[in-house]
Amino acid sequence: MVEGASRITCPAMRMSRLFLRTLRDDPSDAEVESHKLLVRAGYIRKVAAGIYSWLPLGYRVLRKVEQIVREEMDAAGAQEVLLPQIQPLELWAQTGRDQAYGPLMFKLQDRKESDFCLAPTAEEVVTALVAGELSSYRDLPVNLYQIGWKYRDELRPRFGLLRGREFLMKDGYSFDVDVDGLRANYQVMYDAYHRVFERCGLTFRPVVAQSGEIGGDVNHEFMAVAAVGEDDFVWCQACTYAANVEAATRAAVDRHDDGDLIAPVAPPGPAAGPSADGIPAMTPVRTPDAATIAAVAEQLGIDAGATLKCFAFSFVGGDLDGRLGLALVPGDRTVNEYALAVVVAPARAVPLDDDTFATRPDLPRGYIGPDHPDAALIIADPSVRDRASWVTGANRAEHHVRDAVLGRDFRVDEWAAVATVVTGDPCPRCGSPLRIDRGIEVGHTFQLGTKYSVALGAEYTDADGAQHPMVMGCYGIGVSRVVAAVTEEHHDEQGLKWPVGLAPFDVHLLVLAGKGDAAAIAAAAAEQLYLDLVAAGVDVLLDDREASPGVKFADADLIGVPVQVIVGAKGVGRGVVERKIRATGMRDELPLADAASVLSGARP
RNA sequence: CGGGGAGUAGCGCAGAGGUAGCGCACCUGCUUUGGGUGCAGGCGGUCGGGGGUUCAAAUCCCCCCUCCCCGACCA
Numbered sequence: 001m002v003e004g005a006s007r008i009t010c011p012a013m014r015m016s017r018l019f020l021r022t023l024r025d026d027p028s029d030a031e032v033e034s035h036k037l038l039v040r041a042g043y044i045r046k047v048a049a050g051i052y053s054w055l056p057l058g059y060r061v062l063r064k065v066e067q068i069v070r071e072e073m074d075a076a077g078a079q080e081v082l083l084p085q086i087q088p089l090e091l092w093a094q095t096g097r098d099q100a101y102g103p104l105m106f107k108l109q110d111r112k113e114s115d116f117c118l119a120p121t122a123e124e125v126v127t128a129l130v131a132g133e134l135s136s137y138r139d140l141p142v143n144l145y146q147i148g149w150k151y152r153d154e155l156r157p158r159f160g161l162l163r164g165r166e167f168l169m170k171d172g173y174s175f176d177v178d179v180d181g182l183r184a185n186y187q188v189m190y191d192a193y194h195r196v197f198e199r200c201g202l203t204f205r206p207v208v209a210q211s212g213e214i215g216g217d218v219n220h221e222f223m224a225v226a227a228v229g230e231d232d233f234v235w236c237q238a239c240t241y242a243a244n245v246e247a248a249t250r251a252a253v254d255r256h257d258d259g260d261l262i263a264p265v266a267p268p269g270p271a272a273g274p275s276a277d278g279i280p281a282m283t284p285v286r287t288p289d290a291a292t293i294a295a296v297a298e299q300l301g302i303d304a305g306a307t308l309k310c311f312a313f314s315f316v317g318g319d320l321d322g323r324l325g326l327a328l329v330p331g332d333r334t335v336n337e338y339a340l341a342v343v344v345a346p347a348r349a350v351p352l353d354d355d356t357f358a359t360r361p362d363l364p365r366g367y368i369g370p371d372h373p374d375a376a377l378i379i380a381d382p383s384v385r386d387r388a389s390w391v392t393g394a395n396r397a398e399h400h401v402r403d404a405v406l407g408r409d410f411r412v413d414e415w416a417a418v419a420t421v422v423t424g425d426p427c428p429r430c431g432s433p434l435r436i437d438r439g440i441e442v443g444h445t446f447q448l449g450t451k452y453s454v455a456l457g458a459e460y461t462d463a464d465g466a467q468h469p470m471v472m473g474c475y476g477i478g479v480s481r482v483v484a485a486v487t488e489e490h491h492d493e494q495g496l497k498w499p500v501g502l503a504p505f506d507v508h509l510l511v512l513a514g515k516g517d518a519a520a521i522a523a524a525a526a527e528q529l530y531l532d533l534v535a536a537g538v539d540v541l542l543d544d545r546e547a548s549p550g551v552k553f554a555d556a557d558l559i560g561v562p563v564q565v566i567v568g569a570k571g572v573g574r575g576v577v578e579r580k581i582r583a584t585g586m587r588d589e590l591p592l593a594d595a596a597s598v599l600s601g602a603r604p
Numbered sequence: 605c606g607g608g609g610a611g612u613a614g615c616g617c618a619g620a621g622g623u624a625g626c627g628c629a630c631c632u633g634c635u636u637u638g639g640g641u642g643c644a645g646g647c648g649g650u651c652g653g654g655g656g657u658u659c660a661a662a663u664c665c666c667c668c669c670u671c672c673c674c675g676a677c678c679a
Contacts (some may be wrong), residue, residue, distance in 0.1 A: 023616085024615080025628075026615095027615075027616085028672080029610095104678085121679085155675095155676070156674095156675085158672085164679095441679065476678095476679050479679085510638095548637060548639090548641060549638045549639060550639040570638075
C-alpha cells in the first residue's frame with residue numbers, strides 16, 4: 001500500500017466522518033474562554049470534575065504540544081523515558097512526601113492490600129531508578145524526562161484544563177556530581193523552556209518563585225500572561241526582573257550567586273528614621289469597631305498608608321521559641337508571610353490563632369501596636385522609615401494612637417523587606433516602576449540539590465573513591481495546561497485561533513457545493529485539491545458535509561485552523577479559490593491551478 | 605473543609621401538588637446554497653439518587669450524590 005493512500009483514508013480528515021459535534025451554546029459549567037471554546041468546538045468533554053476526554057481535534061493539539069516539548073528536550077540533551085503512573089506509597093514514605101502531599105494524592109490498594117498512589121509527580125521513582133543504575137562520577141551528568149499523565153486530587157479543580165485533577169505533564173530530572181554541574185544543566189533547561197513556550201505562541205515570563213512542597217533552592221515559574229491566571233507576579237518594565245508576588249522584593253537587592261531570592265534591603269544604618277522634631281506626643285484615640293485598617297482609616301479620615309499594620313505571630317522553634325514577634329508594614333500593604341518566613345528561619349512565624357486572641361486581652365485583635373511589652377523581636381519593612389509618624393494600634397481594645405514615631409514611641413529590632421510589593425514600587429535591580437500581572441503557571445524549574453538523592457540513596461563514587469549524593473534539578477511543563485493557556489491567548493468571539501504548529505490541522509478546506517453543474521465542478525475541484533494537499537503531506541481538514549455555507553464558516557472559525565480555503569462554485573468558475581487567515585482575518589485568492597503547491601509551501 | 609449557587613431530552617433553559625414543555629441539535633420530506641436558510645412532520649425524558657407526606661410528587665419534607673463559583677494548594 002502506498003503511504004499516501006493510508007493518509008487519504010483517514011476518516012478524521014473528512015468532516016463528514018470526523019467524530020465531532022460543535023455546540024452553539026456555551027456549556028453552563030464553563031467560566032473561562034479556553035474552557036468554553038474547547039468544549040464548544042468539540043476538542044474536549046468533561047467526565048468528572050477536573051477530568052476530561054480528549055476528542056480527535058483536542059488530542060491532535062495535545063500531541064502537537066507534546067511534540068514541541070519532545071523536540072526541545074531531545075535537542076537539549078535530555079533522554080525520554082516512561083515512568084509508572086501507579087507508584088508504591090512506600091517510596092513516598094522514604095522522603096516523607098506521603099505526609100506532605102497527603103490528601104492531594106489519589107491512593108489505591110492492590111489485592112494484597114499494599115498501598116499505591118497515582119503519580120502526582122515522579123521525583124521518588126526517578127531518583128530510585130537512577131540510584132540503582134548509576135554509581136560513578138563517570139556516568140554523570142544524566143538528564144531524563146517523560147511525558148505522562150499526573151494525578152492530583154486538587155482541593156478545587158477549576159477552569160477546565162487549567163487546573164485538572166488529571167493532567168499531562170512533562171517532568172524532567174537532572175543528576176549531577178556537583179552544584180556547578182546542576183547550574184549548567186539548569187541553564188540548558190531554562191533556555192529550552194523559552195524555546196518551547198515561544199514555539200507555542202505564548203506571551204510568557206520566567207519569574208523567580210518560592211519553592212513549594214517539592215523543596216530545593218532556586219526555582220523559576222514560567223508564567224503565561226493571562227487575566228484568568230491564578231498567580232500574581234511582579235515584573236519590571238525596564239529590565240528583566242520578574243518574580244512571583246510571594247518572592248518579590250522592591251528596593252536594592254544584594255543578589256548572591258547562589259540565588260538568594262529574598263535578600264535584605266540595603267541596611268538602614270544606625271539612624272532610627274525621620275526626625276521627631278515638631279511631632280506632638282503620641283496620643284490615644286478611641287476607635288470602636290475598627291479592627292481593620294480600612295475601618296480605622298475611614299473613622300479617622302486618613303489614608304490607609306498613614307497607618308502602621310502590626311502583624312503578631314509566635315515563634316516556633318529557634319532561640320525565641322514561644323515568644324511573641326511583630327512584623328510592621330504600612331497599612332496599605334500586607335505582610336508577605338513567605339518573606340517573613342525567610343527572615344525568622346530556622347524558626348517559624350506562626351500567626352496567632354483564635355484561641356490565643358480569645359485568651360490574651362493584652363493582644364486585642366485589630367488593635368495591636370508596635371510597642372507591645374512582650375514583643376521579643378520587632379521586624380519592620382524599610383518603608384516604615386518613610387513616614388515621620390503613624391496611626392497604629394494602642395494594644396488596648398477599641399483604641400489606636402496618633403503620632404507614633406519610630407525611635408521615640410516604638411523600636412525596630414530588624415529591618416527586612418517583609419511587605420508585599422505593589423504596582424509602582426521601584427524595581428530592586430534598576431529602580432524603574434514595577435508592575436503586577438496575572439499569569440498561568442505553564443512551567444516550573446527547580447534546583448533541588450540533594451534532598452531526594454540523600455533520602456533515596458542516589459550516590460556516586462568520585463575519582464578518589466569517596467561517596468557523594470547526586471545533585472538534582474527537576475523541570476516541569478503542564479502540557480495539557482499549555483493547550484488551555486494558548487487558547488486563552490489566541491481566540492476571539494468567533495472561536496479559536498491556533499498558532500501554526502499547534503493547530504489540529506494545517507488547512508481547513510471548505511466546499512461550498514450546493515446543487516447544479518457549477519457546484520458539481522466545484523466539489524470535484526475541492527476533492528482534487530484535497531487529494532493533492534494530502535499527497536504533499538499537508539494535514540487538511542475537508543468540510544465535505546452537506547451543510548449550508550453559514551454553518552461551515554461558523555464551524556471553521558470556531559475550530560480555529562490557521563488557514564481556511566474556500567472552494568465555491570463562483571470562484572472555481574473564475575479559476576480561483578479563496579484563502580482566509582484565521583488569526584488576522586486576511587483574505588486573498590489563489591489560482592486553483594497552483595493552490596496545492598502554494599498551500600503545501602506554506603506548511604510549517 | 606468553610607461560604608454561595610445549580611442538577612428537568614445530546615446542549616442551553618422554562619415549569620413549583622393533577623402525571624412535562626421551549627430553543628438548538630437529531631430523523632423524514634420539501635426548500636435554500638458565500639456567514640449558524642425556511643416550512644411541515646417526527647424521535648428522544650426512571651425530572652441527580654434514596655426515603656417520607658399525599659388519593660396524587662419534577663413540584664412539599666428528610667438524607668445522600670454530583671457539578672459550578674469565592675477562599676487555603678500547584679504543572
